[in-house]
């Protein structure tokens with residue numbers, strides 16, 4: 001009964017508070033933002049994670065999965081970051097969402113599952129495995145099924161990506177039909193669709209849902225099919241997801257007794273950190289602990305609920321049976 005971190009297996013009780021959806025190697029947004037001063041991804045992560053221990057955070061789950069250069073997560077870099085910071089890092093494995101690498105289209109579900117198992121040799125969870133905005137494409141369904149088959153073979157949990165919080169019910173239906181252990185499945189980014197009847201319908205299936213984009217209030221999304229319409233500008237939809245809506249939905253769900261099915265994170269990448277000086281630019285990875293938790297406590301959320309979301313639920317999802 002252990003959790004597989006990038007530094008090897010550990011006892012689940014040693015993790016402490018765990019941020020369940022981050023991308024610690026995506027903190028270098030390029031010379032435009034950094035002036036070329038902070039272009040080393042490992043150094044950037046070391047600095048960004050530096051303040052977490054004093055908040056009691058012991059672990060971070062990195063759901064980047066397949067890297068641009070290789071076929072699995074960059075375990076060596078994550079291991080170096082973990083060694084420098086003392087924060088345990090659990091790596092995700094698998095494929096994200098469309099567009100996929102070319103081999104996926106012709107592959108059978110079991111072939112994709114074989115690849116996922118191979119990618120997960122040093123990983124501790126599958127994810128983020130995702131779906132597009134308001135649609136589950138055929139290839140995305142194939143990858144979700146493959147993730148469940150790989151989960152059943154390896155015992156690793158699963159964490160998903162719902163674009164703007166959509167398609168959670170469809171994801172759960174697909175995974176349930178493959179026999180997933182839904183107690184160890186996290187449906188991601190549902191704080192982007194903080195509609196209570198929708199969230200309770202998903203929670204009724206037994207999965208855990210993630211409020212994992214705290215502090216990300218604005219999204220630009222390129223309109224599909226508009227690629228290549230000139231240089232510079234692109235045709236976009238803009239979305240506003242204020243934290244006040246996240247708090248309202250989360251507090252109500254806690255009042256209704258769902259603490260055992262909720263996890264928290266902030267899904268930071270370099271652009272969010274640099275473009276939002278009041279949120280991630282100021283607090284970085286401490287945003288959940290420095291801003292979110294005090295607001296929950298002020299609203300009457302008890303220490304046991306906070307412990308459940310940050311410590312017990314991550315341990316359950318990450319512990320390989």
Ligand SMILES: [Zn+2]
Pocket residue numbers: 128160161162188189
């Ligand atoms: Zn995501």
